[in-house]
Amino acid sequence: MKSNSRLLSAPYTVWMTVFIVVPMLLVGYFAFTDKAGSFTLENILSVGQYSNVFLRSIWLGAVATVISLGLGYPFALIIARMNAKRQNVMVMLVMLPMWMNFLLRTYAWMTLLEDNGLINSALAAVGLPRVHMINTAGAVVLGMVYNYIPYMILPLYSVLTKMDQSVIEAAQDLGANDRQVFLKVVVPLSMPGVISGVTMVFVPAVSTFIISKMLGGGGNLLIGDLIDMQFLGSAYNPNLGSAVSLVLMVIILICMGIMNQFDDGEANEKGGMLL
Numbered sequence: 001m002k003s004n005s006r007l008l009s010a011p012y013t014v015w016m017t018v019f020i021v022v023p024m025l026l027v028g029y030f031a032f033t034d035k036a037g038s039f040t041l042e043n044i045l046s047v048g049q050y051s052n053v054f055l056r057s058i059w060l061g062a063v064a065t066v067i068s069l070g071l072g073y074p075f076a077l078i079i080a081r082m083n084a085k086r087q088n089v090m091v092m093l094v095m096l097p098m099w100m101n102f103l104l105r106t107y108a109w110m111t112l113l114e115d116n117g118l119i120n121s122a123l124a125a126v127g128l129p130r131v132h133m134i135n136t137a138g139a140v141v142l143g144m145v146y147n148y149i150p151y152m153i154l155p156l157y158s159v160l161t162k163m164d165q166s167v168i169e170a171a172q173d174l175g176a177n178d179r180q181v182f183l184k185v186v187v188p189l190s191m192p193g194v195i196s197g198v199t200m201v202f203v204p205a206v207s208t209f210i211i212s213k214m215l216g217g218g219g220n221l222l223i224g225d226l227i228d229m230q231f232l233g234s235a236y237n238p239n240l241g242s243a244v245s246l247v248l249m250v251i252i253l254i255c256m257g258i259m260n261q262f263d264d265g266e267a268n269e270k271g272g273m274l275l
Contacts, residue, residue: 024249026242027242027246027249028242028246029242030043030238030239030241030242030243031043031044031239031242031243031245031246032044033239034239035239043239043240043242043243044243044246044247046240046243047240047243047244047247050226050244053221053222053223053225053226054223054247054248054251056137056220056221056222057206057207057222057223057224058206058251060137060140060141060144060205060206060212060220060222061144061202061205061206061208062202063141064141064144064145064148064201064202065152065198065201065202065205067141067145068144068145068148068149068152068197068201069152069194069197069201071145071149071152072149072152072153072156072197073152073156073190073194075153076152076153076154076156076157076160076193077156077160077186079091079153079160079161080157080160080161091154091157094150094153094154094157095150095154097146097147097150102147102210103210105146105147106143106147106210106211106214106215107214109139109142109143109146110134110214110215113133113134113142113215114134115130115132115134117134119133120133134215134217135215135216135217135219135220136216136217136220137216137220139215139216140211140215140216140222142215143211143214144201144205144208144211148200148201148204148205149201151197151200151201151204152197152198152200152201153197154197155192155193155196155197155200156194156197157193158193159189159190159192159193160186160190160193163186163189163190167185167189168181168185168186171184171185191262195259195260198259199256199259202255203252203255203256206222206223206248206251206252206255207223207248207252208224209222209223209224209225209227209228210224212224212225213225213228223248226241227241227244227245229241230244
């Protein structure tokens with residue numbers, strides 16, 4: 001039995017080794033070596049000069065995550081309370097934008113947010129002043145929310161739709177009003193979905209680069225843009241790029257560790273059953 005399990009897991013082990021372990025080892029190698037291949041800490045120490053980029057990335061990623069949670073939670077709750085047929089339709093609508101190319105979706109937002117785009121043209125048509133939206137931090141956050149909010153809605157929906165309704169009915173029978181039921185029953189039981197959604201939105205948001213480049217312009221440089229410049233830009237410095245990538249991985253691991261502190265063992269057990 002064990003030999004069969006090992007045989008079945010072999011393709012995944014090979015895949016994980018080739019596409020996860022080896023790239024991470026290469027990143028670590030380049031981060032701690034110079035162009036001649038000699039060991040150095042200069043690359044890691046040089047990352048400090050980009051602290052403002054890291055802070056901006058974490059801030060915008062956190063804002064996008066909070067907005068996604070604020071919009072995604074009630075939407076997931078509404079879907080979970082629909083009948084099965086309507087749930088399937090709504091889930092498909094949530095996933096529909098994900099079927100389109102990521103770059104194409106971002107280009108569409110450029111068309112909407114430009115100074116002469118559709119939104120400003122509509123404002124001018126009704127006599128309202130134009131609003132500068134493109135190449136701003138707000139446009140970057142908007143792009144993050146639009147592209148990543150499905151990753152918030154789907155885990156929340158998965159938990160909420162499988163929630164034991166008898167627990168909610170019991171709370172109501174004991175005299176709890178709707179607000180108390182939501183805060184003391186629904187929210188605690190949905191925490192595994194909240195934690196999964198927050199993680200799945202924050203991690204790609206904090207490391208994105210194409211959204212900030214297209215919607216934020218040159219004034220909203222994020223970590224992903226910095227790494228892209230080191231590997232593909234004119235500044236070509238894979239050693240510094242690897243050091244920035246390594247620091248970013250550490251920051252993400254720390255953030256994930258902090259998020260896991262909000263989920264105790266009992267919640268993990270319930271979350272596993274709900275999911």
